[in-house]
Amino acid sequence: MEEVRLLKGNEAIALAAIRCGADGYFGYPITPQSEIMETLMAEKPWETTGMVCLQAESEVASIYMVFGGAACGKRVMTSSSSPGVSLMQEGISFLSGADLPALIVNVQRGGPGLGTIQPSQSDYFQATKGGGHGDYHLIVLAPYSVQEMADFVDLAFTLAFRYRMPAMILSDGMIGQMMEKVVLPPFKPRATDQEIEQSCPWALRGKAHSRGQRIASSLELDPAIMEKQNVERQERYALVQEREVRCEEYCCEDAEYLFVAFGSCARLCQKSVELLRAEGIKAGLLRPITLWPFPSRILERYASQVRRMLCVELNSGQMIEDVRLAVNGRVPVVHYGRMGGVVPTPEEIVEELKKSL
Amino acid sequence: MKEELIIAGFGGQGVLSMGKMLAYSALMDGKEVTWMPAYGPEQRGGTANVTVIVSEDRISSPVLNYYDTAIILNQQSLEKFEPLIKPGGTLIYDPNGITHAPKRTDITIYAIEAMKAATETENIKSFNMIVLGGYLKVKPIVKVESVLKALRKTLPERHQDLIPVNEAGLRKGMEIIRKA
Numbered sequence: 001m002e003e004v005r006l007l008k009g010n011e012a013i014a015l016a017a018i019r020c021g022a023d024g025y026f027g028y029p030i031t032p033q034s035e036i037m038e039t040l041m042a043e044k045p046w047e048t049t050g051m052v053c054l055q056a057e058s059e060v061a062s063i064y065m066v067f068g069g070a071a072c073g074k075r076v077m078t079s080s081s082s083p084g085v086s087l088m089q090e091g092i093s094f095l096s097g098a099d100l101p102a103l104i105v106n107v108q109r110g111g112p113g114l115g116t117i118q119p120s121q122s123d124y125f126q127a128t129k130g131g132g133h134g135d136y137h138l139i140v141l142a143p144y145s146v147q148e149m150a151d152f153v154d155l156a157f158t159l160a161f162r163y164r165m166p167a168m169i170l171s172d173g174m175i176g177q178m179m180e181k182v183v184l185p186p187f188k189p190r191a192t193d194q195e196i197e198q199s200c201p202w203a204l205r206g207k208a209h210s211r212g213q214r215i216a217s218s219l220e221l222d223p224a225i226m227e228k229q230n231v232e233r234q235e236r237y238a239l240v241q242e243r244e245v246r247c248e249e250y251c252c253e254d255a256e257y258l259f260v261a262f263g264s265c266a267r268l269c270q271k272s273v274e275l276l277r278a279e280g281i282k283a284g285l286l287r288p289i290t291l292w293p294f295p296s297r298i299l300e301r302y303a304s305q306v307r308r309m310l311c312v313e314l315n316s317g318q319m320i321e322d323v324r325l326a327v328n329g330r331v332p333v334v335h336y337g338r339m340g341g342v343v344p345t346p347e348e349i350v351e352e353l354k355k356s357l
Numbered sequence: 358m359k360e361e362l363i364i365a366g367f368g369g370q371g372v373l374s375m376g377k378m379l380a381y382s383a384l385m386d387g388k389e390v391t392w393m394p395a396y397g398p399e400q401r402g403g404t405a406n407v408t409v410i411v412s413e414d415r416i417s418s419p420v421l422n423y424y425d426t427a428i429i430l431n432q433q434s435l436e437k438f439e440p441l442i443k444p445g446g447t448l449i450y451d452p453n454g455i456t457h458a459p460k461r462t463d464i465t466i467y468a469i470e471a472m473k474a475a476t477e478t479e480n481i482k483s484f485n486m487i488v489l490g491g492y493l494k495v496k497p498i499v500k501v502e503s504v505l506k507a508l509r510k511t512l513p514e515r516h517q518d519l520i521p522v523n524e525a526g527l528r529k530g531m532e533i534i535r536k537a
Contacts, residue, residue: 345422
């Protein structure tokens with residue numbers, strides 16, 4: 001049954017994971033996302049759905065526990081914040097190389113290094129361009145509300161399994177810590193062994209005499225075979241780019257000035273659009289929901305409509321590179337960002353846009 | 358209807374839980390809500406604040422520059438947030454510990470001696486409920502019944518016996534708030 005709750009973004013992720021039939025969570029605490037594991041431990045899903053929840057000894061251990069579960073065709077996940085996600089990069093690369101589906105949640109905080117515990121979006125490059133070594137991508141979803149924190153858990157798992165690749169929910173301390181009204185989805189049972197065998201013909205389930213061996217590995221010493229695997233992976237990525245782009249267009253139809261912002265910044269920019277519209281300035285907001293695949297074609301359409309695009313990010317200018325590539329010089333694209341955990345107010349964003357009028 | 362509110366004071370005064378109770382009550386009245394805490398080290402013994410927005414419509418930014426109402430429970434917060442109240446807005450403060458009273462003339466200012474009232478009762482922890490009661494007296498954005506319902510739903514079983522104390526706090530706050 002659906003349920004209306006008042007929840008923090010982090011709590012919503014945990015409850016949505018239990019409800020969407022997740023098989024396992026492995027993590028290590030770090031602010032500002034520790035409520036994810038805290039909520040799971042308080043809910044004790046191992047007594048109800050059978051979902052396993054474990055505090056590992058480190059982020060490195062967590063991601064390889066995820067690797068183990070994923071190799072068996074299980075819906076498994078981990079969560080961390082920026083420094084912890086950096087530690088996981090090797091494992092994420094291995095998951096990608098072994099073509100395994102998994103969910104990684106990054107509730108970002110300011111960096112680099114240990115940085116701060118306040119919100120940031122400075123892991124955009126890491127999330128969308130691979131992050132670890134090798135030619136790979138993650139499907140990256142950027143929630144901008146507590147509702148989307150809940151909704152994207154099942155979506156991320158579904159996409160990860162459909163394309164056999166890890167997916168990431170890229171959130172930040174603001175969406176993780178704030179509370180909003182959430183409609184939690186109805187409970188969905190965990191997949192049975194039979195269902196996994198049917199839907200994941202690659203899953204390691206113990207070898208039956210009737211079939212050949214299955215191996216989950218990212219290692220292949222024959223470059224010809226390795227290249228073939230890479231080509232096949234890139235073909236899958238092309239499919240993802242064609243089919244799975246998601247974005248929201250807010251007040252864009254007649255917009256002369258377009259904000260491009262994701263996650264928490266998109267919430268701020270919505271207010272900035274309201275403030276500007278009240279003054280008669282036609283502003284709109286394009287919000288990428290998938291950061292990879294990036295909504296390049298949709299952005300391109302606005303290149304001939306708007307006078308200027310303003311990328312608002314909690315970083316020094318990362319997504320702006322993808323926006324500029326999408327519009328290819330046909331419209332001026334400028335950046336406004338705050339760093340180190342500082343969140344601008346909607347009024348400051350309005351002032352920034354007015355500078356470029 | 359839209360109310361953009363900041364509650365600010367010391368960590369430990371119940372600032373965050375007061376905001377949570379208000380947000381929860383508004384949710385039960387069918388409204389949209391956001392509750393955005395200033396989280397982090399500043400909460401530990403320092404100042405704590407939370408922005409609560411209650412609206413009939415979808416809420417855009419949970420972070421604000423200006424507020425319809427500020428509930429202020431210490432001097433540092435008064436200095437920080439008094440200038441950020443919208444003209445015509447409302448300031449509610451507890452004079453306990455306030456050395457420099459608010460000065461603005463373009464807003465309505467209320468004082469509530471909540472700390473004094475709380476120390477006179479059997480449970481000093483009802484302090485934040487007294488403040489919330491005072492707020493709801495001047496800004497009845499949710500029904501008192503909804504707050505009581507929220508308390509019943511959110512308090513763990515072992516603390517359900519505290520509901521009468523909290524209700525008494527709410528009523529007390531409604532009684533003692535006065536224009537400054």
